[in-house]
Structures are given as C-alpha cells and as structure tokens.
Amino acid sequence: MSKTALWCICEKSTLYIENDSLPCCSREELPFSIGETITIAEEDGLPVFLASPVGDHPQFTSFRSMLPVDDRRYYLISRALSLNNMVTEHTFCSHCGHQCTLSRKEIAMRCPNCHALNYPPISPCIIVAIHRDNRLLLARHASHSNRLATVLAGFLEAGETLEQCVEREIFEEVSLRVKNIRYFASQSWSFPSQLMTAFTCDYAAGEIAVDHVEIREADWFSCTNMPEIIPMHGTVARRLIDNFISSSTDR
Numbered sequence: 057m058s059k060t061a062l063w064c065i066c067e068k069s070t071l072y073i074e075n076d077s078l079p080c081c082s083r084e085e086l087p088f089s090i091g092e093t094i095t096i097a098e099e100d101g102l103p104v105f106l107a108s109p110v111g112d113h114p115q116f117t118s119f120r121s122m123l124p125v126d127d128r129r130y131y132l133i134s135r136a137l138s139l140n141n142m143v144t145e146h147t148f149c150s151h152c153g154h155q156c157t158l159s160r161k162e163i164a165m166r167c168p169n170c171h172a173l174n175y176p177p178i179s180p181c182i183i184v185a186i187h188r189d190n191r192l193l194l195a196r197h198a199s200h201s202n203r204l205a206t207v208l209a210g211f212l213e214a215g216e217t218l219e220q221c222v223e224r225e226i227f228e229e230v231s232l233r234v235k236n237i238r239y240f241a242s243q244s245w246s247f248p249s250q251l252m253t254a255f256t257c258d259y260a261a262g263e264i265a266v267d268h269v270e271i272r273e274a275d276w277f278s279c280t281n282m283p284e285i286i287p288m289h290g291t292v293a294r295r296l297i298d299n300f301i302s303s304s305t306d307r
C-alpha cells in the first residue's frame with residue numbers, strides 16, 4: 057500500500073476499517089468504489105479524505121463499537137461522520153429549497169440559487185453528574201432496552217444557557233433542584249451531530265420523581281454499589297462516572 061492518504065469512508069455512523077485502523081493508501085488501492093472526496097484534515101503530512109461508498113462494499117464498522125479510541129483518531133472520525141451527515145442529509149437550502157452543493161472554499165453547503173451557506177449542523181447537549189454527599193444519581197432511560205444506568209442528558213433549547221439547560225433537564229426528568237453547576241468537559245458525539253457538554257453539580261432540594269417518559273427509574277449510588285451496566289469507556293458519560301468514583305475514593 058502506498059501511504060498517500062488517510063481515508064474516512066462513511067455511511068451513517070459506520071465506516072470502513074482495515075486492520076483496526078483507517079485505511080492509508082491511494083484511491084486506486086481501495087477495494088471498492090467511492091464518490092466525491094472532501095479533504096477534512098491533515099495527519100502526519102497526509103491528507104485525510106472523507107468519502108462515501110458507491111455500490112457494493114465490505115461490511116462497515118460502527119463507530120460506537122470502536123470506542124474507546126485515542127483523542128486524535130476520535131477527532132478525525134467524529135469530524136468525518138458529522139460532515140458526512142451534512143453532505144448526505146442536509147442537501148436542500150433552508151432558505152429557498154434548492155439543492156445545495158458542497159462549497160470548496162470552506163466546509164459548508166452552498167445554495168446555487170440564493171447563495172446561502174449552510175454550515176454543518178451541530179446540536180449542543182448537556183450531560184450532567186449530580187452528586188449528593190458520597191452518592192451519584194444514575195438513571196435508566198425508557199429508550200434503552202438493556203439495564204444501562206447513566207447520568208442525565210438532554211438537548212439545549214432555544215434561548216437557554218447551558219446552565220439553565222442543566223437545571224431544566226434535571227427538574228423535568230427527576231424533579232430535583234441542584235446547585236454549584238460546574239463545567240467538566242465536552243465531547244463531539246457524531247450520532248449524527250451532537251456536542252455533549254458535561255457538567256457536575258450538587259443536589260440542592262427535592263425527592264426523586266422520574267418523568268416515566270424519558271426516564272424509567274433513577275436512584276443514588278455510592279462508588280461501592282455501582283449498577284452492573286454503566287456507559288462504556290470512551291464516552292464523556294463514563295468520564296463523569298469515573299470522576300465521581302475517583303473523587304469519592306480520594307476522600
């Protein structure tokens with residue numbers, strides 16, 4: 057294989073992987089046909105190309121199943137999946153309805169009719185660990201078929217600050233009031249295009265009452281009685297939980 061480019065060949069939230077990594081070769085050496093390419097980054101002096109398969113191709117790998125991956129690889133793949141979502145799903149102008157084409161000056165969709173530029177859609181979300189003494193609130197979501205217990209999360213609504221979103225989501229889902237909301241970390245979550253902003257906060261008032269719409273059950277857990285299934289490594293949800301565990305054991 058000639059090392060001429062690194063390839064992110066995507067289809068929804070899956071991609072083509074060779075020997076557990078992104079293929080590094082020329083276009084001609086790829087084992088199936090691809091469509092138009094977009095340069096999305098540079099890595100070790102090589103261009104990183106995004107493309108979609110055309111026609112038959114081998115089985116692709118789900119990005120979720122690859123987690124955890126190192127930060128740089130995570131960046132490249134989540135950037136590729138988000139931009140692929142823009143190119144394949146956001147093809148019509150939101151102003152006049154004409155079919156857009158990819159702008160080559162910057163990565164955005166350009167309308168040939170009204171010249172509007174439509175940038176990659178990214179939806180901000182919050183994800184939050186609520187601490188109460190030496191315990192952490194974990195919830196089981198109605199949409200999860202397994203017994204996964206995790207921290208609360210939700211989409212930012214128009215007009216809100218991230219902190220207001222934290223307060224609202226927590227009150228809507230489990231009826232609690234919180235204080236000391238602190239920024240923790242963020243993570244691009246390209247399923248297809250969320251930005252998770254993670255916070256920690258402290259319990260202030262109220263008793264847990266789940267909404268039974270998004271949340272099926274919720275409870276307080278200490279680091280010695282964690283639920284059997286918690287989020288996988290490589291997610292910011294897991295980092296929030298691991299942060300709680302290490303801060304409890306440090307005390």
Ligand SMILES: [Zn+2]
Nearest residue numbers: 149152167170
């Ligand atoms: Zn237009």
